[in-house]
Amino acid sequence: MSAIGVHFGYTSACVAIFKxxxxxxxxxxxxxxVTPTVVGYRDTEQIVGIAAxxxxxxxxASTVIKVKQVLGRSFDDPEIQRxxxxxxxxxxxxxxxxxxxxxxxxxxxxxxxxxxAKLIFQKxxxxxxxxxxxxxxxxxxxTVPSEFAHAQKRALRNAAEAAGFNVLRLIHExxxxxxxxxxxxxxxxxxSHVLVYKLGGTSLSVTVLQVNGGMFLCRSTHTDHSIxxxxxxxxxxxxxxxxxxRTFKHDVSSNPRAMLKLMNGAExxxxxxxxxxxxxCFVDSLHDGIDFECSVSRARFELLCSSLFNKSIQPIKAVxxxxxxxxxxxxxxxLCGGSxxxxxxxxxxxxxxxxxxxxxxxxxDEVIAVGAALEAGLLVGRDGLTPEEDSVTVDVSSIDVxxxxxxxxxxxTFTVLLPVGTPLPAHRHHILRGDGKLSSLCLEIYQRCIxxxxxxxxxxxxxxxxxxxxxxxxxxxxxxxxxxxxxxxCVEQGTGRSEVVTIAAAS
Numbered sequence: 001m002s003a004i005g006v007h008f009g010y011t012s013a014c015v016a017i018f019k020x021x022x023x024x025x026x027x028x029x030x031x032x033x034v035t036p037t038v039v040g041y042r043d044t045e046q047i048v049g050i051a052a053x054x055x056x057x058x059x060x061a062s063t064v065i066k067v068k069q070v071l072g073r074s075f076d077d078p079e080i081q082r083x084x085x086x087x088x089x090x091x092x093x094x095x096x097x098x099x100x101x102x103x104x105x106x107x108x109x110x111x112x113x114x115x116x117a118k119l120i121f122q123k124x125x126x127x128x129x130x131x132x133x134x135x136x137x138x139x140x141x142x143t144v145p146s147e148f149a150h151a152q153k154r155a156l157r158n159a160a161e162a163a164g165f166n167v168l169r170l171i172h173e174x175x176x177x178x179x180x181x182x183x184x185x186x187x188x189x190x191x192s193h194v195l196v197y198k199l200g201g202t203s204l205s206v207t208v209l210q211v212n213g214g215m216f217l218c219r220s221t222h223t224d225h226s227i228x229x230x231x232x233x234x235x236x237x238x239x240x241x242x243x244x245x246r247t248f249k250h251d252v253s254s255n256p257r258a259m260l261k262l263m264n265g266a267e268x269x270x271x272x273x274x275x276x277x278x279x280x281c282f283v284d285s286l287h288d289g290i291d292f293e294c295s296v297s298r299a300r301f302e303l304l305c306s307s308l309f310n311k312s313i314q315p316i317k318a319v320x321x322x323x324x325x326x327x328x329x330x331x332x333x334x335l336c337g338g339s340x341x342x343x344x345x346x347x348x349x350x351x352x353x354x355x356x357x358x359x360x361x362x363x364x365d366e367v368i369a370v371g372a373a374l375e376a377g378l379l380v381g382r383d384g385l386t387p388e389e390d391s392v393t394v395d396v397s398s399i400d401v402x403x404x405x406x407x408x409x410x411x412x413t414f415t416v417l418l419p420v421g422t423p424l425p426a427h428r429h430h431i432l433r434g435d436g437k438l439s440s441l442c443l444e445i446y447q448r449c450i451x452x453x454x455x456x457x458x459x460x461x462x463x464x465x466x467x468x469x470x471x472x473x474x475x476x477x478x479x480x481x482x483x484x485x486x487x488x489x490c491v492e493q494g495t496g497r498s499e500v501v502t503i504a505a506a507s
Contacts, residue, residue, distance in 0.1 A: 003380040004128045004140040004165070005372025007173070008120065008156065010068045011201025011230070012338065013037050014369035015124040017131055018377030023180075025366040026131035028123070034338070034365050035123060039064045039116050041102045041109075048123040057260045060088035062104045066202060067120070069225075070098050070113040071159070072152035079225075088256075114159045121163035140165040141376040143173045143368050146207060146221050147420065149398040150484050168379045173198060174207040175216050176371030177334045181359050184211040193219065193329050195319070197349060198336035198368075199312060202228040206315045208323045208330070220323035221420075222315045227308065229270075229339035235304045236266040236296065240281060243294050252287050261286055273298045274341045302344045313348050322419075332357050338365035397422040397480055400448040401457075403430055414446065414454060417478050424484075430476045432490075436468040443474060443490060445503070460490050460499045468494075 003018045012034045016025045027033050030050050040052035041062040047055065056063040069083045075093035084091045090101040092110070099110040129137060142160050144153050153170055160167050171179075174196035178184060183194055191212040198205040207221040240262050241253045252258035265281045272279035278297045286292040302309070320326060333353050335346070341364055350358055362370060401418035417428040434441045440463045446454035465472055473493040480486050486503040 001377075001380050002132055002135070002137045002139075003168070003373065003376035004125070004137060005143075005176070005369050005374070005376050006121070006124050006140055006160070006165075007143045007176070007369040007372060008068060008117070008124075008160075009037060009200050009337075010066050010203055010228075011037060012365065013120055013124055014366050015128045016366070016369040016373035017128050017137075018373040018380070019132065021377075023370045023373035023377065025363075025369055026127055028127045029130070033363075035120075035127070037065070037067060037120050039067070039119050041104050041111070043105045046119055048119050054264070057257060057264070059104075060256070060260070062089065062102050064089050064100050064111070064116045067113050067116045068156075069202075071117060072149065072155035073098065082225075114155055114162070117156065117159035118162045121160045121165060125164055138164055138166045139168055139376060139380045141169050141171050141176075141372040141379065142167055143176050143372050144170050145203075145205065145223065146172045146174060146218060147205075147223050147398045152398075168376055171372055171375050172218075173205070173336070173368050174209055174218070174221075174334075176368045176375065177336045178209060178211065178216060178371065179374050180362055180367045180371035181332075181334060183332065183334075184216060192331040193323075193325060194332045194334060195316070195330050195353075196334045196336060197316070197340060199339040199345070200228055200337035200365075201230050201339070204228060204312055204315065206319045208319055208325065219325070220319045222319045222322075224315060227311050229337070231308050232301075232305050232339065232342070233263055233267045233270055235308060236270055236301060237262040239296070239300075239304050240266055240283075240292070240294055244286065244292050248287070248290055248292075250287050250290070255287070258287055269296055270301070271341075273301050274343060298343070305344075309342075309344055309348060312345060313352065316349075316352060327353050327356065330356050332359055334367070335360040335364045336367050340364040397424060397426070398484070400454075401428075401478060401480060401486065402446040402448060402454055403432070403476070403478075404444040404446055404454075404456075405432065418480055422480070424480055424482045426480050428478045430478065432474040432476055434472045434474075436470055436472060438472060439463070439465050439467075441465065441472055441474055443476060443488075445478070445486070445488060457486065457503050458488065458501050460488065460501060462490070462492055462497070462499070465492075466495075 005016045007014045014034050016023050025033050028035050035049045036053040038052040040047040040055050040059055065087055073080050075096045075098045080098050091098050092101050102109045102111055157167050177196050194209050194211055196207045204224045204227045208219045210217040210219050245251050261283050265283045269279040269281040281294050283292045333356055397418050397420055400416050400420050402414045402416050405413050418426055432443050442461045444459040445457045447457050448454045475491045475493055477489045488501040491498045
């Protein structure tokens, strides 16, 4: 039996098929094994992949990029607002949901992010079925980032199903990477720790997984959306713009169309520099009909991006500290994401883990799709799979859960009870204290996504407290379940009075 694995990334997608006991990535109709997650809208058709990406120079206002950032989010989500500044395609609010305003044709049309994702999934399905000789295979495993909230997972699943996939399971990207290298499958027992380093087009994700008897437990994870392959491309494109200005005395850095052309040229040069010592960049008619050609050495590229490389490596130490591990505790390091191909980056990781096996024999931008296809191969034909059975890793919290208190000076302070990346379900015990003269105490629970300001979820007020010479104490237990819902239980020490609140998961 055959099955399909799909890795839907922020900037590209990859599809692998499971057939005859093995999983292989397949090429699309352009001959590429990775497809840009870019959709260009024309008057009568939609173009998906490399043609849409290349056509963005002329059709930026009707070309959707990085739709994965938008899926499953409300319009006022800070991630949506950040996305709006990065894309030329206008994002508008309709009933507080984001929609793309497409201006091709006579009238503007409004396209939901799920409909954009559906077109990309359809492209992946067509690619897989073509490789399988046109057979109508639709059973698939889809990968999701560890930090995705349930609403985002559901949106991705719905888009895949709308494209005709029978989604057997959602699997976390780090777990898929481990499956691709058969980690945890070859030995039924014995505990080890594996670090998965994923550097994609627009995000960095570092995850430590505990492997025990074929089960994966997320010990710690860190995601940074401010660093990715595009940052390296941008640095190289700025260098090329400087070279053009030095040679031709024209500054194109403020010309969006010229910079898009330079970004395309810089990206191709960057890819070449992963295997060659130098690369030639040629841009046709960059400015006023002037063709631009420039050679870039790998040494120059590494110098231009040295600060970005350092920023890309720093989270490894933080993740190890959070998991209470050292580099010597790690048995293997798995590289994922297209930017993990960069030789300088691999060298820096090897220097951090000198005695650890660095797994990069499979192309880093393909390895997650291969793992998903292997999982699909294991599941195909099994009965009784439920939507809740959506991961082979333990779910982790996609938000920080905090409690707000007042310090001795009356200033507000926040204490993180459940940090983002906490394996779920999880329990935390906290004691809220207040002066014995107070007649009431208020407990407030907040959530925070990455760097945004905390948002209040709920509050419990204990009124009519009896005066006491000692401090008032409220015993609090916060429980976060695997579905993201939060259960809050408070008991006033001394009287035993209790309050209970349940906060549903964000949808």
